[in-house]
Amino acid sequence: MMTIFNDTILKAFRGEETDYTPVWYMRQAGRSQKEYRELKKKYSLFEITHQPELCAYVTRLPVEMYDVDAAILYKDIMSPLPAIGVDVDIKSGIGPVIDNPITSLKDVMKLGTIDPVSDVPYVLDTISLLTKEQLQVPLIGFSGAPFTLASYMIEGGPSKNYHKTKAFMYSEPKAWFALMDKLAEMTITYVKAQVEAGAQAIQIFDSWVGALNVTDYRTYIKPIMERIFRSLRENNVPLILFGVGASHLIKEWNDLPVDVIGLDWRLSIKEARALDVTKALQGNLDPAFLLSDWEIVEEKVKQIIDEGKQHPSHIFNLGHGVTPEINPERLKQLTTFIHEYSKR
Template identity: 80%
Template structure:
């Protein structure tokens, strides 16, 4: 028997009036919670995601601790890559590491297709467990976007400058566009399976695409993003776009068939609206502020909420993910403040 769902955040994602500003936090599952850290002493990220009961618990924990208006599935943007033949390891203190990076057209040709029910059944089982039995708020599923996934696949791991990725993009467009198509196919199939399993919202993380200028984005990335969002539109769930350091791409995203633009802390909600952004907006407190005094946090949060309530369609979030140093009690207090301050 499924629980009654608090759908306030779904209304905000669609740009509708809500009784208060809903809130969730990127990377809210894990990171700073003691309960999660104890689990991580025993299991790696991939080991947790392969155990639906445990993964559902980690996903549910911040909803119960912080009273947020949505859960976000605990997994990594790397989770689907092994299914298409990319051997990836999440190394502590480093991030995703790929020992056999993509270097040529033949490497791209070797990539397979994902069959979610057989390749990532544990992800879908976790979603079903959460949405059919455990959650009273919507579940957000997600995927990495082609550029960000490609950056790890080409560089072999995290990068500060993405030189190898850009070099392929500029000097070998045939390989680049073949890689974009392969990843788009994977993302579309993977995301649709999450929605079919019960996810009510999807966020696409193009975390590192801000490294590109506008003209390169339009040529090398935007067409593939248009295809992805056009096909995902058929699912009927709200679609969120998010990247870091990408304020110069905001209007490019506003053109895409998506519902919500996630802002990092570099652009205010007012600035986005003045530019002409018509989508719902999500964000955008700098996570570093959560390490400061409560008075500072409250002032900055008020300013964001005041800007967000000028027109319907604002979801409060951080400008990037929760960091390990953030006190869970601060997040709990912040959620309560957002709810009370914004209540009509």
């Protein structure tokens, strides 16, 4: 494997002191880059991810453009689902759409298992290309978490309230836990394959689990997440957990065997520490700030960095992903400022 010349972010993930605050951005690959938009005129997301050379290029592009301290593999949390029998399509302006939503235990039992080498070889080939030949920063692999994946599988696509998902969870507990088991096994197998191919850190996106209250999280989700992270710990790479609108679950997450908790903008780093959160923290600039004047951005970024430096482990990121409206030059400017300001 290629030597990583800049391992600053791995040190921060592990809770070690660093010379500056490292930074990467969720959805940094694509979205607002003109090079990516040109590619998207020719190829769909799934078509890009099925071509390792092209996918590696998209993954590498923001590292070269913005000078961030990590790459994150370009793919979608839906990428492993076709292997287990889920008919999913990413539709422009909508997101993932699933034609065969889960409605019963019978549907759950039809789901198969994933063999990454035969089912998603292009993902592993992309990782291998990047880590052996192309990157000089660590590569972050990722997967969706069971609740978030299940929400798409039950709702049939994106949802604002997750009513179908929660109703299924409450009224069909046997089917729910069977689904969680299947998705946990898929996640473990899929992530371990990414690490074995060369990924040096893993982020688990439980993007929509904030829809649950604390009691339901403890009952229906936390045991599954414990199982996933305990298994992934065996691979000895940093593990990050992130969700949107999940500030009320922060103490539950702090109990899990993860290294890093990603915060959205609803809970500050200072507030998280006041709740006795001991993990390394990642975040948490609201992406909307990047559409403001630079002076406004700078003031907020200073506040986040200053709060982060009160504890040895902070990784700068956005509170959610890069949006299409954000100017790539602003991301480059932001990265430079984070590096320079945090060195003081």
